[in-house]
Amino acid sequence: MSDAAPTRATQEARWGGLLAAAQAGDARAYDTLLREITPRLRSLCRARIRDTAEAEDAVQDALMTIHALRHTYDPERPFGPWLTTIATRRAVDRLRRRGRGAGRESNIDDLPEGAASVAPVAEERIAARNLRDAVSSLPESQRTALRLAKLEDLSLAEASARSGLSVGALKVATHRAMQSLRKRFGVKGDE
Numbered sequence: 001m002s003d004a005a006p007t008r009a010t011q012e013a014r015w016g017g018l019l020a021a022a023q024a025g026d027a028r029a030y031d032t033l034l035r036e037i038t039p040r041l042r043s044l045c046r047a048r049i050r051d052t053a054e055a056e057d058a059v060q061d062a063l064m065t066i067h068a069l070r071h072t073y074d075p076e077r078p079f080g081p082w083l084t085t086i087a088t089r090r091a092v093d094r095l096r097r098r099g100r101g102a103g104r105e106s107n108i109d110d111l112p113e114g115a116a117s118v119a120p121v122a123e124e125r126i127a128a129r130n131l132r133d134a135v136s137s138l139p140e141s142q143r144t145a146l147r148l149a150k151l152e153d154l155s156l157a158e159a160s161a162r163s164g165l166s167v168g169a170l171k172v173a174t175h176r177a178m179q180s181l182r183k184r185f186g187v188k189g190d191e
Helices: 008-023 027-048 052-072 079-104 115-136 140-151 156-163 167-185
Strands: none
Touching: 008 027, 008 052, 008 079, 027 052, 027 079, 052 079, 115 140, 115 167, 140 156, 140 167, 156 167
16 A cells, blocks of 8 residues: 555544634634545445435535534544544434335326235334334333334433433444344344
8 A cells, every 4th residue: 555545544543633723713623524434434334325316415414513623523533433423323314214204295297097006014014013123022122222222312421311321321222222233134244
């Protein structure tokens, strides 16, 4: 690797420094940060969303979230996971909204003539019901942790304060909830 191409860790450390400077009031550092992270945000969003326009909307959502939450970044912690979490959550939010809209909205020209057009909507509703049932079967602490940390997108400190669980217990409950759901639906992967 040449010296001209920074490693991801070096780049993320630079971005963390720029955000720390922005938190201290350096507008130029903030502008530089936003310009430099946009290609990474685009890459992260496009990895989840195939539709280019929808992915670009997710990038814009991520930039607005970063602006709104910039004060929450801790310069003592790595920047990369903070950025990746925001981008990924905004992309998933876009997919959820599109999925909810798809169940209610259809372009009349795109609909087939027969009853086959009902099948995808019915399958989505069944999948949604199955997910609701799976979540409702989780222990209360796991449901609460999942709702606060994943669905409401609260910080660990906020979720801890609202749930009465310690941050550690919240992390464990969220992890166990995700593991249970993955196991129930046969999905492999790490959270």
